[in-house]
Amino acid sequence: MRRLGVHTSISGGLPESLRRARELGATAMQMFSHNPRGWAMRALSDAEAGEFRRLKRELGIRPVVIHASYLVNLTSAEGEIREKSIRMLKEELARGDAIGADYVVLHAGYQIGREEGGARPVLIKAIKTALAGRRGDTGLLIENTAGVSVGEVARIAKEAGTAGICLDTCHAWAAGYDVGAPEGLALLKKEIGAAWDLKRVRVIHLNDSRGTIGSGWDRHDHIGKGKIGLEGMREFLAFKPFSDVPLILETPKDNPGDDRRNLETVRKLLAGTR
Numbered sequence: 001m002r003r004l005g006v007h008t009s010i011s012g013g014l015p016e017s018l019r020r021a022r023e024l025g026a027t028a029m030q031m032f033s034h035n036p037r038g039w040a041m042r043a044l045s046d047a048e049a050g051e052f053r054r055l056k057r058e059l060g061i062r063p064v065v066i067h068a069s070y071l072v073n074l075t076s077a078e079g080e081i082r083e084k085s086i087r088m089l090k091e092e093l094a095r096g097d098a099i100g101a102d103y104v105v106l107h108a109g110y111q112i113g114r115e116e117g118g119a120r121p122v123l124i125k126a127i128k129t130a131l132a133g134r135r136g137d138t139g140l141l142i143e144n145t146a147g148v149s150v151g152e153v154a155r156i157a158k159e160a161g162t163a164g165i166c167l168d169t170c171h172a173w174a175a176g177y178d179v180g181a182p183e184g185l186a187l188l189k190k191e192i193g194a195a196w197d198l199k200r201v202r203v204i205h206l207n208d209s210r211g212t213i214g215s216g217w218d219r220h221d222h223i224g225k226g227k228i229g230l231e232g233m234r235e236f237l238a239f240k241p242f243s244d245v246p247l248i249l250e251t252p253k254d255n256p257g258d259d260r261r262n263l264e265t266v267r268k269l270l271a272g273t274r
């Protein structure tokens with residue numbers, strides 16, 4: 001069975017996110033390791049980390065993914081922000097090690113105003129600095145964003161020495177890839193394969209998109225309700241090269257039951273592809 005999960009809240013403590021995932025019948029999950037919109041990080045106690053590890057094993061939820069803070073901006077023009085960002089990324093990885101998370105996912109964003117060519121070496125160097133001397137098991141994945149090509153993300157992830165790539169369907173769509181059609185999927189395969197290796201796609205963020213293809217607009221939608229649509233999602237899920245990659249939804253939580261409905265939609269689509 002393909003692993004499927006959703007981003008869950010850590011309100012009440014990190015282990016609560018695992019319990020929420022379990023209640024939804026998820027076999028994988030993602031969370032933040034702290035409030036993603038502030039630089040301050042609440043200390044993580046050994047007891048909380050230990051409980052998380054125990055519960056993860058007991059529930060068999062895998063992978064557990066930490067989404068790095070939105071404040072992490074490794075290519076900021078401001079040196080102080082870059083330093084703080086590297087420190088925070090290191091801390092996200094250390095937290096991952098402490099709780100036994102499988103991956104930390106980081107957006108491969110370039111700050112507006114920086115050319116790809118100029119920001120790329122800055123980004124790679126910063127990621128290498130954050131990874132230097134690491135002993136823990138949590139792997140870093142680089143996620144494609146609406147403004148960067150997927151091939152470029154694969155090259156950065158490889159050159160920086162990370163564990164792999166997290167492919168977000170909404171972001172790829174916003175960047176101009178038709179993830180719901182054979183030609184778009186073939187292009188993804190070609191670009192990732194040319195830059196690195198398809199097997200390096202370790203996690204998929206399965207999201208529909210409110211924006212049109214190529215719009216550069218990063219707005220997630222419910223599975224099947226956005227511009228990629230139900231048929232597009234079906235096509236994506238049936239794409240063989242990714243058929244073993246765990247799926248994590250980052251769909252909107254507008255109304256109670258949204259997570260449950262989105263997961264159910266994906267389960268039905270997956271059942272149809274077998």
Ligand SMILES: [Zn+2]
Pocket residue numbers: 143168205250
């Ligand atoms: Zn994502």
Ligand SMILES: [Zn+2]
Pocket residue numbers: 168170171218219220
């Ligand atoms: Zn997004």
